[in-house]
Amino acid sequence: MTAERTVPFRAPYASDPATSRGRRVAEAESATRSCFQRDRDRIVHSGAFRKLEYKTQVFVYHEGDYYRTRLTHSLEVAQIARSISRTLGLNEDLAEAVALAHDLGHTPFGHAGETALNACMAPYGGFSHNDQTLRILTHLERRYADFDGLNLCWETLEGVVKHNGPLLPTAPGTELPATIRAYRDVWDLELHTQPGAEAQVAALADDIAYNNHDVDDGLRAGLFTVDEVAEIPLVRPFVEQVRARYPGLERSRLIHETVRRMIGAMVEDLVAETRRRLDAVRPGSAAEVRGADRAVVAFSPAMAEAQLPLRGFLKQRMYRHYKVNREMSKCKRVVADLFGLFLAEPECLPTPWQDQLAALGGRDDMAVRARLVADYIAGMTDRYALAEHTRLFDMDAKT
Known part of the structure; x- marks a missing residue:
């Protein structure tokens, strides 16, 4: 019996780790942690989570050290979610895991960066941070020998994807974001239902x-x-x-x-x-x-x-x-410049990303190339994106 099973109060409608729908790739259970505790820990130890320290909430990182970043925001959300879940008799660990993961897919420069990247990706299926979060959790984090992503439990992935409610096309002719649509075909997250x-x-x-x-x-x-x-x-x-x-x-x-x-x-x-x-x-x-x-x-x-x-x-x-608008205007141009250059000249991508593109056979496939470029840019921190822009567009900068 794990420590999770000794919790004295749990409502009948709470998510029970003992009845979890499990992981897409089967793994032995931990002797010391429930499956939801393990998910939370994998999120905290992920590379994408660490990068949130230098990703914009509202103010770009160089505006000052005391403003919220995506990391501090995510920690604050997790604290509030855990406190509410404890009061309601819900599973605190699952709520915390969802809260910690919910912003992993954000680009540098917050919503301004997302707006710019979505415009760049419009011919190739668009870009949304929620879709990118699932892409990170199931594909882009490459740390484990047996699988890509973090191999999280069904309940955690479902909660991250649907935390704002059932996820369905909002108008005739619209589609679900690309990663969510593709993932639905391999593991049904029941997008039409309420989240847990x-x-x-x-x-x-x-x-x-x-x-x-x-x-x-x-x-x-x-x-x-x-x-x-x-x-x-x-x-x-x-x-x-x-x-x-x-x-x-x-x-x-x-x-x-x-x-x-x-x-x-x-x-x-x-x-x-x-x-x-x-x-x-x-x-x-x-x-x-x-x-x-x-x-x-x-x-x-x-x-x-x-x-x-x-x-x-x-x-x-x-x-x-207007001060925020001015900063965000510059940030949008940084994202658009980077995307345009890498899409037109993929040989300017770092070697590991060029290797991924070659493995995908995507050098001549613009949709594949665009998605890989979007992955590269979305994974940047604010300061890395600014530095990369300087390296590529300032003739006096060292490359």
Whole structure:
């Protein structure tokens, strides 16, 4: 019996490692860890996870050392997901694994990099970070002798791919992203169903983390003031609480005390609404959660509505701030320049990538070549992409 089986409280609708659907390539079980603990550990030790340290959340890495990166964001999501899962009696290890993996497919420079790479890849099936995450987990991580990827459990892969809900084409004529579509044909992740409860928790933990921590980073960057963000109904009572209790509190502490209260309120709302939904549905298993007609993990309608003005404020005052726009404009050009050069001149790729292209027989197949170039660029950190751009486009730079 592993340590996982000694957990004193587990809801009947939680994912049980003892009944996992297993791994695509069979492996002996660990004597000391459950299969979901093992998945979490493989994600943490992966190369793609380490690279998140120098991948943009909102601010490019050289803007400052104290802003969130994809790595710190993923750790914060995992902490929130684990805490919520413990309260609800879910499998904390699975929720943590999904949370830690959910952003692995992001390009350098965040959503700006993804937008640029998707435009470059439009003739070749497009690019999405969620699809790239699955590609990393099942193909691009090459560490193990017996398989490509990390050979994660069905529940972990399903949770990563579907953490935002059932994954189906959204309009007539649209298709699923290439990797997800191809993987569905070899191992069915039941894309039409709801994700497991742990993945649902991870998705909303992501919302909680980025809404609140983007407020923190935006304030610290001077993109808006405490008084300005306090005009938002969701934020106002917490600013007033802190100011009333701690008159004259220094600004950095005021920001932290406000943000942590907001996180607490959102977590408590999510737990209360989820319990209400669970009481209504009364699922007896993880399979019944997947078969429900809607998510069982959710914010209350009031909290979901209250977040909209905050998101609108952040979109206008932070994500579209002219200073951020200028940086992101430069970043998009970096990605487009790199893609165009490598697609036209694959002999400029590093030798290991040229070897992969030759093994795929893709030097004369533009779709194969484009996907490999996209893999190379998507795997770059911000600073590596900037350095690679300098090496290739600055005549005075050393190659």
